[in-house]
Amino acid sequence: MWFLEGKEVNPNYLLPNEKELMSIDEVKTFSPHVVFLPGNIVPSFIPGLKVAVFHGFNSGKLNRRGFEDHFNIRGCFDLYCTQGPNTTKRFQKLAKVHQHFSVKETGWPALDPLFDINEYGEFDKPTILMCSTFSKNLSCAPHLFEKIRQLSATGKWRWLIQFHPKMPQAIVEQYKGIQNEHLRFIETDNVIPILQQADVMLCDTSSVLMMFLMLSKPVVTFNNIAPKEYMINIDSVDRLEDSLNYALSFPNELQKKVAAFIADTHPYIDGRSSLRVLEACDELLAGDNVPIKAKPLNLLRRIKMRKKLSYWKI
Numbered sequence: 001m002w003f004l005e006g007k008e009v010n011p012n013y014l015l016p017n018e019k020e021l022m023s024i025d026e027v028k029t030f031s032p033h034v035v036f037l038p039g040n041i042v043p044s045f046i047p048g049l050k051v052a053v054f055h056g057f058n059s060g061k062l063n064r065r066g067f068e069d070h071f072n073i074r075g076c077f078d079l080y081c082t083q084g085p086n087t088t089k090r091f092q093k094l095a096k097v098h099q100h101f102s103v104k105e106t107g108w109p110a111l112d113p114l115f116d117i118n119e120y121g122e123f124d125k126p127t128i129l130m131c132s133t134f135s136k137n138l139s140c141a142p143h144l145f146e147k148i149r150q151l152s153a154t155g156k157w158r159w160l161i162q163f164h165p166k167m168p169q170a171i172v173e174q175y176k177g178i179q180n181e182h183l184r185f186i187e188t189d190n191v192i193p194i195l196q197q198a199d200v201m202l203c204d205t206s207s208v209l210m211m212f213l214m215l216s217k218p219v220v221t222f223n224n225i226a227p228k229e230y231m232i233n234i235d236s237v238d239r240l241e242d243s244l245n246y247a248l249s250f251p252n253e254l255q256k257k258v259a260a261f262i263a264d265t266h267p268y269i270d271g272r273s274s275l276r277v278l279e280a281c282d283e284l285l286a287g288d289n290v291p292i293k294a295k296p297l298n299l300l301r302r303i304k305m306r307k308k309l310s311y312w313k314i
Contacts (some may be wrong), residue, residue, distance in 0.1 A: 056207035104280035107273030129198035134166035140204035142223035218247035
């Protein structure tokens with residue numbers, strides 16, 4: 001069952017065999033054993049184990065207080081299902097400090113379909129996938145528009161353009177306006193097929209670039225806020241074409257760095273991370289890997305969540 005909260009959630013994306021619970025009362029009647037959260041908080045008055053499965057990789061983005069949001073412990077979860085060694089170690093250290101949640105490294109369920117590679121046929125030219133976040137300070141889309149318009153007109157490469165759903169509509173319309181036989185703007189809730197089709201990604205600081213790297217393919221970033229050695233980061237539009245050419249050569253040194261990143265971030269390429277999450281939940285329900293302490297009361301957060309959901313029943 002799904003329970004969807006917030007005006008930005010679109011139930012139309014649910015599949016025909018997926019059912020939606022329409023109220024907290026319906027959720028409590030259903031009485032789940034486990035609640036899986038791709039978000040950051042969950043009401044305490046919803047029954048069941050609260051399990052964090054994350055909505056993306058840790059891309060280094062900081063919250064307003066200067067801390068990495070990915071590791072912000074809000075006292076809501078019984079279990080964190082981590083994606084790979086570099087996040088597992090951090091959460092294990094935090095678990096020792098807080099003692100009210102457990103940690104299990106499972107891989108990220110959202111990536112399971114990524115490793116089910118479909119055949120899309122041979123394309124007559126290399127494919128560049130451009131993705132961009134919506135944040136005005138981080139987005140590469142406004143800066144690269146004119147250069148991409150010029151490059152797409154040459155027909156040298158095949159371009160796929162896909163933006164975060166919150167991207168300002170004016171920028172979306174700009175890119176839709178330059179569609180041609182070599183460039184296609186894609187609106188989708190499932191980026192995996194286009195990740196599989198592309199040879200190289202052009203991006204900024206969006207965490208989708210980390211999903212793409214899992215396919216052992218190069219990423220060119222524009223003004224990434226924390227560029228790493230496994231990226232080709234540029235800060236000038238004039239360097240874009242040369243950088244894409246370099247990426248398309250799949251240089252050996254870069255590929256080694258990408259392989260090291262994969263091993264540290266998400267070494268699971270078997271498409272069975274979802275199963276490992278379920279096994280971790282069964283383990284906890286059976287009384288194994290149980291946290292030492294109960295979760296904190298979080299009284300203020302509890303009141304805020306009740307107010308937000310207009311739910312005041314016991």
